[in-house]
Every structure is written in C-alpha cells, then in structure tokens.
Amino acid sequence: MEGTDGAEDSVDRINEWLGAWQLNQSYAQDRDRGEARRIWARVAFAALDGAEQAGCPTKNADAGRFHLRALLITDLGPGDDPLWDPDRLALDVLEALPLSLEQAADWAEDWRARPRGEILALRICKNLLAAMELITDRLEEGPMKTQIDRWMDLRPRLP
Numbered sequence: 001m002e003g004t005d006g007a008e009d010s011v012d013r014i015n016e017w018l019g020a021w022q023l024n025q026s027y028a029q030d031r032d033r034g035e036a037r038r039i040w041a042r043v044a045f046a047a048l049d050g051a052e053q054a055g056c057p058t059k060n061a062d063a064g065r066f067h068l069r070a071l072l073i074t075d076l077g078p079g080d081d082p083l084w085d086p087d088r089l090a091l092d093v094l095e096a097l098p099l100s101l102e103q104a105a106d107w108a109e110d111w112r113a114r115p116r117g118e119i120l121a122l123r124i125c126k127n128l129l130a131a132m133e134l135i136t137d138r139l140e141e142g143p144m145k146t147q148i149d150r151w152m153d154l155r156p157r158l159p
Contacts, residue, residue, distance in 0.1 A: 010055045017051035020044075021064065028068060035076065038084070041068055059124050062096045066131035074134045086138040090148050093132060097125050101150055108157045119159055125151075126158035 024044035028037045045068075048061040069089050082088045098121045099107070107118055114122075129151055136152060139145040 013054035014051050014056045017047050017054055018056065020047035021051060025064070025068060029071065031075065037072055037076065038079065038081075041072055042083075044068060059096070059098075059128070062092075063127045063130065066093055066096075066128060067134075070131035070134040073138065078138075086135045087140050087144060089135065090132065090139055090144055093128055094144070094147060094151075096128050097151075099125055101147065101154065104151075104158065105154055108154060111159050122158045126155055129155050 021044050024040050024047055027033060027040035028044055030037065030040075033040065045065055048056075048065060052058055052061050066089065069083065070086075073084050073086050073089065076084070078084050078086060097104075104122060104125050107114055107122055111119055111122055132148055132152055136145075136148060139148060
C-alpha cells in the first residue's frame with residue numbers, strides 16, 4: 001500500500017489479532033457456555049498465535065494463555081486434554097519464566113535499585129505466575145508443586 005509505514009501495518013495486524021483474542025476470550029469466560037468454552041478458548045489461542053506472528057511479544061501472549069487455561073481448569077476441571085492439565089500448565093509457566101527462582105529472589109531484594117531490564121524481567125515473572133494463583137491447590141504433590149509454591153511465596157515481593 002502506497003504511503004503506508006510497515007511498522008504501522010504490523011501494529012494494525014497485531015491489534016486485529018488481539019481484537020479476535022478478546023472476543024473469543026470473552027466467549028471462553030462465559031460460564032453459560034459450558035464445555036463449549038474450551039472450543040472458544042482454542043479459537044482465542046489461535047488468535048494469540050496470529051498476534052505473535054505479527055509481532056506481539058510472546059510474554060504477553062503467554063500471560064493471557066496461562067490465565068485463560070487456569071480459569072477453565074478451575075471452572076470446568078482438567079478434562080482429558082493436556083492443555084487443561086494443571087500440572088502441564090504449571091510446567092509451561094515454569095518454562096516461560098525468564099529467570100531462575102534463585103536469581104529472581106536475589107533481584108527481588110533490592111528491585112528498586114536494579115536496572116530497568118532486570119525490573120522488567122521480574123515483572124514478567126510476576127505476570128506469568130498470576131495464573132498459578134487459581135490452580136496451585138490442584139497440582140500433584142512433588143518437585144514441580146514445591147517449585148511453584150516457592151515461586152508463589154516470592155511473587156508478592158516482585159515488582
């Protein structure tokens with residue numbers, strides 16, 4: 001398109017995908033829709049995939065995905081699909097965290113004095129862990145639950 005800036009086109013595409021995400025997310029959150037909510041969630045996840053391909057940061061998309069998965073696990077139960085398994089969600093969250101627990105705990109002690117990039121990494125951890133508040137009690141006892149519990153103990157101290 002003549003006269004159109006490439007970055008502007010990218011932002012427009014991201015916003016279109018995020019609009020589709022928001023619409024389908026609202027259907028997935030509608031308790032009157034029953035089990036069909038899982039189908040709406042999958043459509044919403046596909047929209048987030050499109051937004052990521054258009055340039056939306058993965059950390060933002062992951063936070064939305066994780067929260068919606070946790071909500072549906074809480075409302076509808078785990079189901080037969082790994083997507084709705086609380087332990088699988090916990091593993092996905094742990095894998096997405098940009099810092100180790102030890103590093104995050106160290107940085108959290110004096111986070112106000114940290115460089116902006118380190119504060120952002122701590123904030124990303126806090127955002128990604130938000131979904132765990134909904135399902136921590138549904139995790140199987142074991143090392144992963146212990147690790148999530150440790151992260152959740154740290155979470156209030158993150159910026």
